[in-house]
Amino acid sequence: MQKIKLNFGYDALSLYLGKVLLTMIALTLFLILGIEWIFDLVNELKQVGTGDYHLPQAIFFLILNSPAKVYDLFPLCALIGSIMGLGVLASHSELVAMRAAGHSISDIAIKIMKTAFVITILVTVVGEYYIPGLQNTAQKQKAYALSQGQALQTKKGTWLRDGKDFVHIAQIDDNKLTGVTRYQFNEKMELIYTSFAKEADFYENHWILKNIRETRLSEDAVTTQDINQAHWYSKIQPTVIQIVGNKGADKLNFNELSQTIQYRESSGLAVSQFKLMWWQKLTQPLATMLMMFLAIPFVFGPLRSSSLGMKMVAGISLGFVYFSFNKAIGPIAIVYNWPAWLAVFVPLLVFSLLGAWMMKRAW
Numbered sequence: 001m002q003k004i005k006l007n008f009g010y011d012a013l014s015l016y017l018g019k020v021l022l023t024m025i026a027l028t029l030f031l032i033l034g035i036e037w038i039f040d041l042v043n044e045l046k047q048v049g050t051g052d053y054h055l056p057q058a059i060f061f062l063i064l065n066s067p068a069k070v071y072d073l074f075p076l077c078a079l080i081g082s083i084m085g086l087g088v089l090a091s092h093s094e095l096v097a098m099r100a101a102g103h104s105i106s107d108i109a110i111k112i113m114k115t116a117f118v119i120t121i122l123v124t125v126v127g128e129y130y131i132p133g134l135q136n137t138a139q140k141q142k143a144y145a146l147s148q149g150q151a152l153q154t155k156k157g158t159w160l161r162d163g164k165d166f167v168h169i170a171q172i173d174d175n176k177l178t179g180v181t182r183y184q185f186n187e188k189m190e191l192i193y194t195s196f197a198k199e200a201d202f203y204e205n206h207w208i209l210k211n212i213r214e215t216r217l218s219e220d221a222v223t224t225q226d227i228n229q230a231h232w233y234s235k236i237q238p239t240v241i242q243i244v245g246n247k248g249a250d251k252l253n254f255n256e257l258s259q260t261i262q263y264r265e266s267s268g269l270a271v272s273q274f275k276l277m278w279w280q281k282l283t284q285p286l287a288t289m290l291m292m293f294l295a296i297p298f299v300f301g302p303l304r305s306s307s308l309g310m311k312m313v314a315g316i317s318l319g320f321v322y323f324s325f326n327k328a329i330g331p332i333a334i335v336y337n338w339p340a341w342l343a344v345f346v347p348l349l350v351f352s353l354l355g356a357w358m359m360k361r362a363w
Helices: 012-045 055-091 094-100 105-129 131-146 238-244 254-266 272-300 308-335 340-362
Strands: 151-154 157-162 165-173 176-185 191-203 206-217 222-232
Touching: 012 055, 012 105, 055 094, 055 105, 055 131, 055 272, 055 308, 094 105, 105 131, 105 272, 254 272, 272 308, 272 340, 308 340
Parallel strands: none
Antiparallel strands: 151 157, 157 165, 165 176, 176 191, 191 206, 206 222
16 A cells, blocks of 8 residues: 655545544444433423423533533543444454555554544643533523523622522532622612621521621611621522532633632632542543554454454443543542542553553554
8 A cells, every 4th residue: 555645744544544533433422422412301301491491491501511521421432433443444354454555553553543642632622622611601591591590600709689689609619608798679779788608508498607797788877797607598599509600620621720729729728629620631632542542452452353343342341441440539539638640640550551461462
């Protein structure tokens, strides 16, 4: 097979391999995303009918969240799609023809990894700079519909309307609120009361405010008092608050995560989860390339004589083992206060050694 060297360093064989692999990865993404869509739609239907949140809004929410799903699923789909693509080439004896034309296994592997590198860069750029914005838009629109237009997220916190009162929340963590400011108005929409609570916890259908400073305004005087704890019975439920303020570590891009970690460290807040996500985002391109690398020995290694179906089963099993291992070690690292980088690099190292061993057997 004659090589046609192109200006950007890719020959015809590299482009052909890339085309086959990309097609199969896209097909795998389409199938797995379809399954995810079914489960997500069933989950969203539980909230359909709440406020102004109806089926069209739920479908639009899923559409906006689909790119994030693709980004999360891409390493696994890269493994499965690469096994499918190379398996199809093997079943059509095209890999044999490549070997007969003078291309060694290492040469073919390098061409595959060149494709993996380009795909990984493109997916990472889109995933880090465009997907978080779509997720945040989806969350805002869902919260707006559920609250019937009474909730709004801004860069400096979350605003909600509770009857005639307006509430500003600086930070939301599960059922715990930080920096809760309430503004109360009379019938003439004149400000008559404000309060600031450092913390708020949801307990038995109401909020418990802590470390409160209240200010009451009248025509004659302004009075202020400090209260240790107070009960706040509000129509604002944790579900709506979590949705409108849900900009967790997984919905921040790399730069936002870095800034959040610096802020939380300077404020004495917990940063373990954010550091873990920072390292996971940093190493996700490596995980994608590792998955495509692991597909190579499935075709040239110990399973080369197996059917495509057997390769697929083995590849899917390996992929799920990797991602289960990766998902499990993160929370363990947080609980036992292990370094975040250790929790991220251990799965990569273990499966890199496994891939190297499998490739050694292929040669």
